[in-house]
Amino acid sequence: MKLLHIDSSVLGPHSVSRQVSAAIVDRLRKATPRLEIVYRDLTSTPLAHLSGSHLAAAQGATPEAALLHDLAAGQAVLDEFLAADIVVLGAPMYNFTIPSQLKAWIDRIVVAGKTFKYGAQGAEGLAGNKRVIIAISRGGFYGSGTPAAVGEHLETYLRWVFGFIGVKNLELISADGVQVGPEHREKALADALQAATNLHAA
Template sequence: MKLLQIDSSITAPNSVSRVITAAVVERLRQTHPGLQVIERDIIGAALDHITPVNFPSSHPISALAGDAPEFAAGRATSDAILDEFLAADIVVIGAPMYNFGVPSQLKAWIDRVIVPGKTFSYGPEGVKGLIPGKRVIIAISRGNLYGSDQPTAALEHVETYLRSVFSFVGITNLQFIVAEGVQLGPDARQAALDKALQETSVLKAA
């Protein structure tokens, strides 16, 4: 079984989301002996923003841009990212909230895995997700409180966005572990992290 770990926090080693993703992966190693883990730190090895010349080679927009030799390296990186995602049985993503949304580096990764003909298709009945069997676990950290019972709930565009993205490609086995209020003081940060790690410690094998 293969697990793909994606980290997108810029604040390592002070990152809450990275602590949670590491705990998730360790828990899943316990429940899946022999688990193969592939780590992709998209901050340490940042991705360029997507353009017609660095889309995955299978993307229709890539074909429109032609196949000049200087495009090969960017497309090869994008192809590798897409292949990693498709091959993974489990995907663990660290997604801190920055200015109410996901980090731009995470958006650049998403742009390489939402590919027509690979992860979704269009047809007479609309959009069809092509990868329904994958499990995705997302660790979210938020500085303030954005739960559904909070007056700031309408400003939350991380969980809502990622739920839409992965549902779009057919993923129904989707779980969020949220640590929020982590910028409201040391006690609030620790309480939020403790709660998230408790959720992590009881993750089921499937």
């Protein structure tokens, strides 16, 4: 069984989402014999954002020489995702949505003919056989009924985009209010780490 572990926080060891995603992976490693783990840090090895040249190459145009390395990196990212049985994703909220590094990764895995296709009934996801667990961290509180709920574009986006490629039952572990104050941060992190420990085995 293969697990793909993705982190996207720019905060290194100070990141809440990194601590929680690591705890999730540790839980699954201990519970699953012979689990093969691939790790990708999107801040230490960032992907380029898509350009017109990327789209032209995807449509069959001969890519510029300068683009070849990045196209190979994008293909490697897609191959990692396709090969994974489990995906563990660390996703902090930056300015009400996902980090741009994570968006660049998503742009490389949401690919027609690979993770979704269009048919007579519209779009059909092709990646529904994966277990996807997301460690979310948010500085404030964005739950339903809160004043800031309308500004929540992290969890809502991730639910939609993974649902689009076929993953309907995302497992989310959230640490909320980590910038409200030290006590809130400590409790949010402790609760999220406990939730990671309680995850069922793969």
